[in-house]
Amino acid sequence: MINIAALFADRWTSIILGLAFLIFIFDLIDLRPQIKGFRFVFSSTYAVYYLLRITLALLAAMIIEATEAVQNPWLLAFTAVISGVSLLQNFALKFSGQEVIDLAPVFDGYQDMMIAEQAPRVIRSEKARLIKLASELAALDPEMLRSELMTMLVSTQGAEAAQRRLEELERIQDAELLKRAYASEMVQLNVEYVADRKKAWFAQARASSPQPEPSTTTEG
Numbered sequence: 192m193i194n195i196a197a198l199f200a201d202r203w204t205s206i207i208l209g210l211a212f213l214i215f216i217f218d219l220i221d222l223r224p225q226i227k228g229f230r231f232v233f234s235s236t237y238a239v240y241y242l243l244r245i246t247l248a249l250l251a252a253m254i255i256e257a258t259e260a261v262q263n264p265w266l267l268a269f270t271a272v273i274s275g276v277s278l279l280q281n282f283a284l285k286f287s288g289q290e291v292i293d294l295a296p297v298f299d300g301y302q303d304m305m306i307a308e309q310a311p312r313v314i315r316s317e318k319a320r321l322i323k324l325a326s327e328l329a330a331l332d333p334e335m336l337r338s339e340l341m342t343m344l345v346s347t348q349g350a351e352a353a354q355r356r357l358e359e360l361e362r363i364q365d366a367e368l369l370k371r372a373y374a375s376e377m378v379q380l381n382v383e384y385v386a387d388r389k390k391a392w393f394a395q396a397r398a399s400s401p402q403p404e405p406s407t408t409t410e411g
Contacts, residue, residue, distance in 0.1 A: 202264050203264075205264035205265065205268075206252055206256075206264045206265075206267055206268050206271075207249070207268075208268075209264060209265045209267075209268025209269070210245055210248045210249060210252060210268045210271060210272060211245060213268055213269055213272045214241065214244050214245055214248060214272055215232075215241070217272060217276075218232075218237075218240075218241065218244070219232075222302065222305065225302070225306055226305055226306055226309045226313075227309070227313050227316075228309060228312070228313065228316075230309065230312065231305045231308070231309055234305060234308055234309075236301060236304045236305050236308060237301075237305055239301065240298065240301040240302070240305070243297070243298065243301070244275065244298075247275040248268075248271045248272050248274075248275035249271070250275070251270075251271040251272075251274040251275045252267060252268065252271035254274075255267055255270055255271055255274065320382075321378050321379075321382060324374075324378050324382065324385060324386060324389070325371065325374040325375045325377075325378045326371075326374070327374075327389065328373075328374035328377060328378070328385065328389065328392075329367075329370045329371045329373075329374045331370075331374075331392060331393070331396055332396060333366065333369065333370050333373065335392065335395070335396060336370060336373035336374060336377070337357070337373055339377065339388075339392065340357070340373050340376055340377050340380075341353055341357060343377060343380050343381060343384070344356055344357070344376075344380070347380060347381075356376070360372045360373065360376065
């Protein structure tokens with residue numbers, strides 16, 4: 192069995208494990224907003240990017256270790272990761288005024304590749320979200336949908352264009368399909384606004400729906 196205590200007792204093992212863990216966490220925080228998800232960590236592109244990041248941080252750790260300025264291995268790992276980022280952003284080797292090595296574009300290129308690889312998944316996910324939201328809105332009263340859609344159209348396109356668009360939609364004869372058309376149009380116009388207002392619209396619909404009369408019993 193692996194002796195965990197003995198494993199962490201070794202200074203450089205602790206430093207390398209610290210580097211690996213901290214870089215992974217920092218990448219999740221840094222890359223998720225750009226890539227919109229965590230699945231990029233399973234890609235081969237990220238594997239290469241991750242190894243390059245660890246190599247750079249390990250180089251920084253060796254430099255810091257040589258100075259004997261930091262004794263705690265995990266603190267040294269943290270310092271090395273931060274130093275590695277700074278080194279990445281500022282390191283450029285020039286020869287005769289020409290840049291021979293510039294690391295920043297290399298890492299930026301890997302980030303762009305990861306974003307490009309994940310783009311189809313993000314698009315599919317967004318389409319599914321739009322369809323689901325439109326389907327939920329279609330459960331509302333058609334007059335409410337029409338009124339809210341009219342408001343959105345007027346605010347974005349003006350009254351005349353809004354009226355023309357409604358007339359185009361209302362050529363649909365089937366009532367259920369018309370509701371779905373209203374809902375889809377609203378989602379296409381401003382999905383974030385619709386998602387934000389959805390709860391309020393359903394609450395309004397529940398409040399305006401007729402309440403059943405309380406049952407009365409006649410005693411014989």
